[in-house]
Amino acid sequence: MAISNIHETLLLYTKQKSMINNKLSTTMMNMLNSSKQVAEEQAKYNDQVNDIYYNYYEDDSETYELLMEQLEQDHELKLANLNSWEQELELEKNNFETKLNEINTFESTWTKLLQNNIKGDFSYGGVQQ
Numbered sequence: 653m654a655i656s657n658i659h660e661t662l663l664l665y666t667k668q669k670s671m672i673n674n675k676l677s678t679t680m681m682n683m684l685n686s687s688k689q690v691a692e693e694q695a696k697y698n699d700q701v702n703d704i705y706y707n708y709y710e711d712d713s714e715t716y717e718l719l720m721e722q723l724e725q726d727h728e729l730k731l732a733n734l735n736s737w738e739q740e741l742e743l744e745k746n747n748f749e750t751k752l753n754e755i756n757t758f759e760s761t762w763t764k765l766l767q768n769n770i771k772g773d774f775s776y777g778g779v780q781q
Contacts, residue, residue, distance in 0.1 A: 655766065655769050658762055658769065661762050665755050666759075669759075679741055679748060682741050683741045683742070686741060687738070689734055690734050693727070693730050693734065697727045701720070701723065704720060704723065
């Protein structure tokens with residue numbers, strides 16, 4: 653009876669690990685997407701800087717400075733939002749990895765207990781180690 657209960661516990665840990673691995677994979681994909689968005693935002697910003705430079709730098713320096721200042725503020729705000737999202741995802745990833753490590757530790761403990769119970773149940777001649 654004890655052996656079957658331990659098997660059930662081990663199956664529960666396997667199910668929990670599977671669910672956490674699924675969530676961890678989703679989080680890792682979101683981290684990849686956030687990195688991609690940062691790169692895309694930087695490329696878009698670079699294109700806009702070039703456009704402003706070629707259209708306003710020589711002809712209208714006052715307009716150039718205003719447009720550059722506004723563009724930099726918008727760019728910094730977008731990057732700050734993306735960085736905040738990346739930090740949240742990193743915390744989420746660390747949380748899932750910690751849970752996974754805890755479950756692995758519990759699973760290891762229960763596996764050793766199962767091995768000891770099986771060894772005790774099947775030792776012959778009354779000799780138990």
